[in-house]
Amino acid sequence: MTDRWTDRLSAYLDDELGAEERAQLDAHLTECVPCRTTLAELSRVVERARALPAATEPTADLWPRILEHIETADVVPIGPARERSTKRFTFTLPQAIAAGLALLLAGGLTARFALGPGASDQPVALVEESPNVAPTGVTFARYQPPVELERRLVELESALNAARGRLDSETIAVIEKNLAIVEAAVEEAIQALNRDPANDYLRAHLDRTLRVKVDVLERATTLAGAET
């Protein structure tokens, strides 16, 4: 069951509760399995957050050199030159970036790079973990979502699990289908970002897609009347 303590668990973990409220929640935890489960999940998130390294500076940043190769001409026409022309020119962005990478790799350069949490104004953390060497010799970083976002997702998922019985079966099926769609998109974006950690678009896209998941969960928990 979700209850009024569900949204106090984060404050409990952060030691932000007053003595009386903490004692009440302690007592509640002895008899509420869902809250204990949620608390354990939140604890794992917090522990992982504490284990994150401080902002890690990249040991080598490929982008300036890629850009240098892309920008060999001051102006690169990629579309039709005539004003009224309706002819289209098609290209893919990965092709352009891959071309730049190929130029670098052809020179025998093997690079190792990772982005730290402070590398962008987007609240996304990338940490190096069990280096995963690609055929190109580039070492990838592993994506972890922002801790606050992950914490919110844990809270909402817990609240939805507790309150799902209040939703009709059709709505639950629709919510679960759409959460699966979002999670598949998130997974795909994570894999892409792990292969290309310096890609700002991928990081922003991943961040937005995770927030869609939060939105869907918030909608579902609101419908179920759950407290989050």
Added chain:
Amino acid sequence: MRRTLVCLALACLASPAAAQRTDTRLEVGATGTLRIDSQRGTIRIRGGAGRELHVLATHDARTRVDVRRAESGARIEVEQRSGAGVDFEIVVPRGWAVNVDGLQTSVTIEDTEGDVDVENVGGSIVVRGVRTARLETVHGSVQVSDVRGSVHAESVNQAIRISNVVGDVTAESVNGAVLLTGINAGAVDASSVNGRIEFTGSIADRGSYTFDTHQGDVIVNVPAATNADVSVATHNGSIEADFPVQVRGDVTRRGELRFQIGRGGAVLRAESFNGAIRIRRADSRTR
């Protein structure tokens, strides 16, 4: 035999399933808000001349419909004791705001010329001829047209279609397409996860236009005379442009290309992880 038939007829009349009508007419002010809360069935609301609120509700005998004046206008509440829905036919004075809270309810609102706010779970939402629209559903579709103000539309599982709007637009779906046509707005924000996004409309020189999806194409049809600073990004898709596009060493954000249409000015961002980005001239006849 005759007695049996009479008994059956009486039983049918007394049956909870037998349809009843609640017909209510209220004299109301020129302005106000109609609030209606109905969990199942259909709601059709249209704007009318004069100052009469007319509510015709068809429901079973176990359902009670209460129509009453409220401080801000009028309120309709439904006490549904069975699974059967209520079908409403409502006329409100033009200019009235309408606020609908539904569950498995199909909602149609036409020519009320006021603000509209609909929250629903299932059932479609169709709105036409209003001032502003704020529409949210989980697994119903949303269709909006002829709006002279802002539109905000959300559907988790279905498509959103918005047309002929003079006002800012936000539209969000997870598993549906977002199709915007005839949009004249200073700001448009359309997103999906598993659907395509298509926009046809004008671009204000200082406007902001954002189109974002994960799985699906993004097609932006804009006039030839558009002035916009465009940024496009895709991971597995392609980028096409009808416009003469030049990249001036301005690949400033990694994974993203930026270029200018006309003199630049408006902010136009189009992104799709797996789909194509197509920036088209609206007068193009090639496709």
